[in-house]
Amino acid sequence: MSILHDTGPRMRVEEFRLLRDLVNGFCGIAFQDDAMFVVERRLRERLQALGLPDYGAYHQFLRYHPDARAEFERAVDVLTTNETYFFREDYQLKGFRDEVLPVLRAQAESRKRLVLWSAGCSTGEEVYTLAILVERSGLFEGWDVRVFGNDISRRVLVGARRGVYGPSSFRAMPPEYDMYFVDGPDGRQVHPRIRAMCHFGHLNLVEGGRTAIVGRVDAVFCRNVLIYFDSLSRRRVIDTFYERLHPGGYLMLGHSESLLNVSTAFEVVHLSTDLVYRRPLATPLFRSSKGDRP
Amino acid sequence: MSAADLAKAMASEDAETRRLALRAIAEELPEGSAEHLLRGLGDPDWRVRKEAARATAQVAVALGMLPALVGAIAQGENVGLRNAALEVVETLGEAAEAALVAAIPASIGPSRKFLVEALGGARGASATAVLSEASEDDDPNVAAAALDALARVGGPIAERALRKRLASSDPFQRLAALDGLNRLAAVVPMAELQPLLGDRLVRRVALPSLGRSRAAEAIAPLVDALAEPSASVIDTALLALTRLATDAPPLAALIAERVSVVPMRARAAMRQALGEDRPRDVRIAAARVVALARDLDGLAGIVALIVDDALPPDVLEALSSWGEQAAPMLLALAEHSEGARRAVALELAGDLAPLDGPLAERVRLAMRDALRDPAPSVAAAAARSLARFGTAGDVPALVALAESAPGDVARASGESLSALVSRAADAVDRAVSDTQLAGHGGSALVGVVATLGGPHALERLRAALSSDDVATRRAALEALAQVPTHQAAELAAMALADEDVDVQTTAASALGSMRDEPARSVAVESLRLALASDSPRVQAAAARALGVLGDASAVESLRELVRSRAPGVATAALEALRAIHDPTLDNLLVESLGHLDTEVVKQALLAIHEQGGARAVSRLAVALAHAHWDVRRLAATLLGGLGTAESRAMLAAHRATETDDLVRSTIDAALGVDTNGHRGGERS
Numbered sequence: 008m009s010i011l012h013d014t015g016p017r018m019r020v021e022e023f024r025l026l027r028d029l030v031n032g033f034c035g036i037a038f039q040d041d042a043m044f045v046v047e048r049r050l051r052e053r054l055q056a057l058g059l060p061d062y063g064a065y066h067q068f069l070r071y072h073p074d075a076r077a078e079f080e081r082a083v084d085v086l087t088t089n090e091t092y093f094f095r096e097d098y099q100l101k102g103f104r105d106e107v108l109p110v111l112r113a114q115a116e117s118r119k120r121l122v123l124w125s126a127g128c129s130t131g132e133e134v135y136t137l138a139i140l141v142e143r144s145g146l147f148e149g150w151d152v153r154v155f156g157n158d159i160s161r162r163v164l165v166g167a168r169r170g171v172y173g174p175s176s177f178r179a180m181p182p183e184y185d186m187y188f189v190d191g192p193d194g195r196q197v198h199p200r201i202r203a204m205c206h207f208g209h210l211n212l213v214e215g216g217r218t219a220i221v222g223r224v225d226a227v228f229c230r231n232v233l234i235y236f237d238s239l240s241r242r243r244v245i246d247t248f249y250e251r252l253h254p255g256g257y258l259m260l261g262h263s264e265s266l267l268n269v270s271t272a273f274e275v276v277h278l279s280t281d282l283v284y285r286r287p288l289a290t291p292l293f294r295s296s297k298g299d300r301p
Numbered sequence: 302m303s304a305a306d307l308a309k310a311m312a313s314e315d316a317e318t319r320r321l322a323l324r325a326i327a328e329e330l331p332e333g334s335a336e337h338l339l340r341g342l343g344d345p346d347w348r349v350r351k352e353a354a355r356a357t358a359q360v361a362v363a364l365g366m367l368p369a370l371v372g373a374i375a376q377g378e379n380v381g382l383r384n385a386a387l388e389v390v391e392t393l394g395e396a397a398e399a400a401l402v403a404a405i406p407a408s409i410g411p412s413r414k415f416l417v418e419a420l421g422g423a424r425g426a427s428a429t430a431v432l433s434e435a436s437e438d439d440d441p442n443v444a445a446a447a448l449d450a451l452a453r454v455g456g457p458i459a460e461r462a463l464r465k466r467l468a469s470s471d472p473f474q475r476l477a478a479l480d481g482l483n484r485l486a487a488v489v490p491m492a493e494l495q496p497l498l499g500d501r502l503v504r505r506v507a508l509p510s511l512g513r514s515r516a517a518e519a520i521a522p523l524v525d526a527l528a529e530p531s532a533s534v535i536d537t538a539l540l541a542l543t544r545l546a547t548d549a550p551p552l553a554a555l556i557a558e559r560v561s562v563v564p565m566r567a568r569a570a571m572r573q574a575l576g577e578d579r580p581r582d583v584r585i586a587a588a589r590v591v592a593l594a595r596d597l598d599g600l601a602g603i604v605a606l607i608v609d610d611a612l613p614p615d616v617l618e619a620l621s622s623w624g625e626q627a628a629p630m631l632l633a634l635a636e637h638s639e640g641a642r643r644a645v646a647l648e649l650a651g652d653l654a655p656l657d658g659p660l661a662e663r664v665r666l667a668m669r670d671a672l673r674d675p676a677p678s679v680a681a682a683a684a685r686s687l688a689r690f691g692t693a694g695d696v697p698a699l700v701a702l703a704e705s706a707p708g709d710v711a712r713a714s715g716e717s718l719s720a721l722v723s724r725a726a727d728a729v730d731r732a733v734s735d736t737q738l739a740g741h742g743g744s745a746l747v748g749v750v751a752t753l754g755g756p757h758a759l760e761r762l763r764a765a766l767s768s769d770d771v772a773t774r775r776a777a778l779e780a781l782a783q784v785p786t787h788q789a790a791e792l793a794a795m796a797l798a799d800e801d802v803d804v805q806t807t808a809a810s811a812l813g814s815m816r817d818e819p820a821r822s823v824a825v826e827s828l829r830l831a832l833a834s835d836s837p838r839v840q841a842a843a844a845r846a847l848g849v850l851g852d853a854s855a856v857e858s859l860r861e862l863v864r865s866r867a868p869g870v871a872t873a874a875l876e877a878l879r880a881i882h883d884p885t886l887d888n889l890l891v892e893s894l895g896h897l898d899t900e901v902v903k904q905a906l907l908a909i910h911e912q913g914g915a916r917a918v919s920r921l922a923v924a925l926a927h928a929h930w931d932v933r934r935l936a937a938t939l940l941g942g943l944g945t946a947e948s949r950a951m952l953a954a955h956r957a958t959e960t961d962d963l964v965r966s967t968i969d970a971a972l973g974v975d976t977n978g979h980r981g982g983e984r985s
Contacts, residue, residue: 009685010607010645011621011652024963025931048610055712058775058807067900071869072838088609271320271351287317 016054018047022062026050029069033079034159035213035240036087049085053078084160087235091129093136093172093180096230096262102278103226104140107257111225112146114255120151122224124251126212126244127232128156131167131205132176135197137228138204139187155221157210167207170197213240215247223253231261238269245270249286258284304332311337316346323349327356335364342373342389343382350385357385358392367400374419375404375412383415391422398425405431413438414446421450428454433462436478445477452481460487467493472502483509491516498522505534512541515549524559527567535570536583543586546593547615557593568596575602581611588612592619597630604634604649608641621652628654632667644682647671651686665690672698677710684713688720693728696721700732703749704742715745719752729753738765743773751780758784763792774799775807782811790820794827797839805834806842813846825852832858837865841873848877856883863889868898875904879911886912894920899929906932910939918943922951930961937964941971 018026023043031037038046050065057078059065069075069082094100115121121141125133134156141152158164171194188195197205210218212232227248233241248258249272258273260266266273266284273284302310302325310322323341326334338360341353361370373379373386390397401420408416417435420428432454435447448466451459459481466478467489475497482489489510495518497503508526511519523545526538542560546553560571571594573579574587588606591599603620606612620627631650635643647667654664668690671683684702687695696718703714722729730753736746738761747765750758762784765777778796781789793815796808809831812824824846831843832855844862847855855877862874875893878886886908893905902924909920921943924936937955940948949972956968 009652010648011617013617020963021931021934044613045610052709056708058779067869067872070900071841071867271348271355274316274348 015051016061018043018050018062022066023047025066026062026069029066030079030082030086031237031240034083034211035236035243036083037235037237037240038086046086050082052085053082080159080161084162087160091132092176092178093132094184095133095136095179097179097181098280099230099259099262099278099283100136100140102280102283103257103259104144106278107226107283108141108144108146110255111257114253115150115225119149121147121153122222123154124221124224124227125154125156126227126229126248128158128163128167128207129160130163130172130176131156131170131207132172133228133230134167134205134207135170135187135201138201139184142187142201142204143184152204154205155208155224156205157208157212157218157221159209159211161209164207164209170202170205171195172197212244212247215243215250218247218251221251224251224256225253226257226259227252228259229261230259231264233260233264242269245273249273252286254286255288256286258286260284302326302329302331307331307333307337311340316344316349319344319346320349320352323352323356327359330360330364334360335366335369338364338366339369339373342385343379345381347381350381351388354385354388354392357389361389361393362396367397370397371400371404371416371419374401374415375408377411377415387419387422390419391424394423395425398423398428402427402431405435410440411442413440414442417443417446417450421446421453424454429456429458429462433458436462436466441471441473444471444474448474448477448481452484455485460485463487464489464493467497472500475500475503476506479503479506479510486513488513488515490514491518494519505531505537508534508537508541509544512544513548515545515552517552517555519545520552520556520559524556524563524567527560527570528564532570532573535574536579536586539571539574539583539586539590543589546589553593553619556590557595560590560594561596563594568594568598571596572599572602575599575606577605585611585613585616589616589619592616592623595623595626597627600627600630600646601634604631604638604642604645607645607649620649623653625653625655625660628660628664632663635667635671639679640676641678643671643674644676644678647679648682648686651682651690654690656689661690665692669695669698672702677707680706681709681713684710684717688717691717691721691724693721693725696725696728696732700736700746703745704736711742711745715748718746718749722749722752726753730755738762738773738777739768743768744770744776747773747776747780748783751783754784759786759788759792762789766792766796771801771804774801774804778804778807778811782814785815785817785820787819787823790815790823790827794823797827797831797834802836802838805831805836805839809839809842809846813849816850821850825850825854828852829855829858832862837867837870840865840867840870844870844873844877848873848880851881853881853883856881856885859883860889863893868896868901871896871898872900872904875901875908879904879908882911891920894923899927899932902927902932903935906935906939910942913943918945918948918951921948922955925951925955930964933959933961934964934967937967937971941967 020043023046026046027038050062054065057068059068069078072078111121123137125137128134134154138154141147156167171191173194187198187201189198208220229248233244236244245266252258274287276283276285307322310318313319319341323338326338338353338357341349342357344350344353357366361367370386370389373382374390376383401416401423405413405416417432420432429451432447432451436444436451438444438447448463451462463478463481466474469475479497483506491514494507494510494514497507508523511523523538523542526534529535542556546556571587571591574583575591584606588603591603603612628650631646635646635650638646650664651668654660668683668686671679674680680702684699687699699714699718703711703718706714718729729749733746733749733753738747738750743765747762750761762777762780765773768774778793781793790812793808793811797805799805799808809828812828815821815824828843828847831839834840834843840862844859847859859874859877862870865871865874890905890908893901896902906921906924909917918940921936921940924932927933937952940952952968952971956965959965959968
């Protein structure tokens with residue numbers, strides 16, 4: 008098999024649709040019709056690893072095999088891009104540092120606990136970035152600070168926990184944060200003090216119930232993750248964030264994402280550099296029969 | 302919630318309180334709901350307006366709110382109220398249409414414009430006539446709004462009205478009409494586009510239309526646009542050229558001819574459009590055009606797209622026509638890059654280079670060097686390429702990698718060694734005979750042993766079957782299938798008792814490929830025993846293998862398995878019975894059509910189709926009403942295959958109610974109509 012003389016199994020349109028539906032049901036990720044050849048290429052390594060002759064057999068594997076759940080995770084792992092880096096979308100992080108963190112400090116003063124959630128954290132750069140920002144702000148000394156990162160891929164979580172990164176992860180990091188890293192033979196490792204603030208977990212965002220283990224949080228970062236979901240799953244995930252946030256807690260989305268047509272429960276907050284969302288502080292006088300949910 | 306509670310909540314200063322009150326309205330409808338909903342639509346807080354719009358859409362018709370909504374749209378003071386009312390009307394669709402149509406004639410100025418916009422949002426069937434008329438309104442704002450609305454409604458009448466305005470004397474109307482046609486993805490004849498190309502204002506908007514025109518005359522203006530200074534114009538031109546080449550494949554050669562001689566400025570623009578900062582669809586379009594132009598300097602961008610798995614098969618095909626001229630540039634690229642990019646550049650160079658001569662030697666040396674690369678993707682690419690370029694001298698290095706390298710590299714090395722057997726059998730035999738197949742690295746080498754064959758092959762594979770590594774045992778069984786002797790069958794049969802279920806299923810599959818006696822008898826006997834396995838996966842694999850062997854003696858056992866609780870087993874058993882051509886399947890098939898698992902139902906449909914006969918059409922037609930699209934699609938395909946008047950009538954009747962686009966297109970293909978439901982040659 009080679010790039011131009013590809014003799015590997017080909018995916019038929021029906022197989023694509025069946026596999027796409029299965030993956031969507033598992034984790035809410037949605038693939039458009041024009042992504043068929045991408046799905047075909049990326050799943051081919053799974054066919055090889057399992058010794059399966061074609062995508063029909065792979066579909067049957069995901070339907071009937073006792074290890075199907077683990078295989079779903081591997082499939083999602085190869086189908087989604089995991090690329091991220093420290094201080095990604097820094098304009099939003101500046102707003103978070105300068106305008107949101109002081110508000111959160113005031114709101115959580117009585118608890119003396121700050122919990123941030125990086126939803127879909129991939130290899131962990133965002134988790135550590137948030138921990139560094141909190142540490143650097145000096146606003147939370149003596150507090151119980153936790154930054155929790157979750158992902159559906161176990162593989163990326165292994166890397167996230169290790170906290171060792173190559174040059175491409177640092178391409179947007181300002182040099183003043185170098186002090187939070189220690190050089191090592193395999194790359195630069197996050198300083199133990201920062202790593203101690205960070206926790207990782209294997210969670211599927213569309214399985215709302217299990218996300219309760221995160222507890223109540225003060226801010227959720229879910230950037231460039233919702234773009235992979237269909238509208239129903241997107242709504243479900245946003246519902247989960249609303250439930251997990253303390254009143255007055257913040258939700259940060261990626262620059263191309265918004266809650267338009269997804270939820271009206273959040274209020275929009277204009278930061279000087281960005282627009283973010285907040286769970287309203289006020290206690291409503293009325294509750295609908297469906298409860299206080301977006 | 303009482304009317305008083307509602308009034309109190311709506312008077313609250315807290316937006317969240319007002320929002321929740323509106324949410325509760327739709328469920329309880331207390332007195333004064335319509336007035337409060339209308340107030341909510343004009344609320345200063347966007348979340349309240351959004352909630353009001355959602356609630357109003359549910360109850361507007363019941364509460365007789367349409368005239369008030371029309372009034373809210375026509376008024377010019379509260380923009381929030383108007384937008385919220387527009388949202389409601391869009392949700393209501395045709396239900397709001399009559400009220401809007403009735404209000405338009407008496408309205409003037411901005412109100413008329415707003416109502417025309419709203420009519421476009423309602424997208425009702427009878428809106429197009431009113432909007433067509435409004436598109437020629439004396440008020441240019443109303444006319445522009447009507448053109449925009451026509452583009453939202455769509456359909457043949459809207460397209461006709463928009464095309465008519467392409468000849469308007471007002472350049473803004475021409476622009477709006479063309480923009481509308483682009484949004485509808487309408488195919489506009491070249492004769493109507495040609496006059497617009499001299500119009501500076503409209504020319505850029507004409508580019509997507511040129512892309513859909515399927516006309517050779519569209520190529521020149523699109524290629525000329527590549528030299529424009531604006532990146533967005535270049536992006537649009539690239540997307541349009543791609544569309545032209547895709548919709549009208551014979552034009553690809555003309556496009557290639559033209560883009561290969563573009564000025565330097567256009568060439569540089571095409572390469573820039575491959576950059577990672579550009580939208581992915583533009584990058585892919587640029588790759589397509591660069592591939593047609595055979596622009597060597599665009600290879601780096603193409604390689605980056607291949608790394609992302611983003612290059613469509615047709616572009617890869619265009620790339621394969623470049624031949625050896627691209628290989629030196631790719632080798633240079635490989636030398637200056639690392640990881641996945643280096644791997645792709647190397648492998649492409651190997652794909653395009655000739656097998657003999659100085660260039661082949663350069664490729665061979667580069668591959669040998671890359672075998673030592675620490676990145677597994679690079680080493681694997683090199684190993685794969687050595688399947689073509691390798692010589693006897695490469696065998697030891699490939700064997701070493703097959704034995705000790707990680708997954709992909711080991712597998713690629715093993716496959717290369719198998720390919721090298723035809724050119725350097727002695728060298729491969731010598732190197733492989735010194736290896737321990739029972740070890741962890743045996744899985745990549747057992748296939749090589751089978752390809753080599755010879756008197757000792759079976760003995761060596763037997764050793765691999767004793768490996769403590771599951772992957773090696775499975776690979777050994779797959780290799781045994783290539784030497785289908787009586788002894789090989791006995792070894793595979795023994796593996797049906799392996800402690801690992803994956804090994805057992807591989808053994809069943811291997812036995813299924815032993816079609817010649819005396820191996821076949823051993824295979825059939827052991828597979829029939831495996832049908833009683835505790836593991837549904839082994840049962841399924843054994844059933845399929847018996848189907849492949851076409852063994853009629855297994856029919857009774859297989860028929861029992863069709864009723865298995867495990868759908869995977871039932872599916873496999875039906876598949877096997879189909880393969881064996883069991884003549885007594887009939888009742889079992891009817892029963893299986895009601896199975897909860899779609900794969901079982903699909904197997905039953907296939908068997909019914911194969912049996913044919915008078916009852917096949919009605920049985921297949923029943924499945925057109927199945928809840929799952931894939932079952933309906935298969936039923937449509939099979940009915941189409943029957944091609945009888947009765948089956949065509951069944952399909953035609955079902956088409957009107959089919960909701961899935963893929964099933965509909967299958968029906969259309971079977972009936973010989975295009976995807977809009979028109980028979981060949983029929984166009985509105």
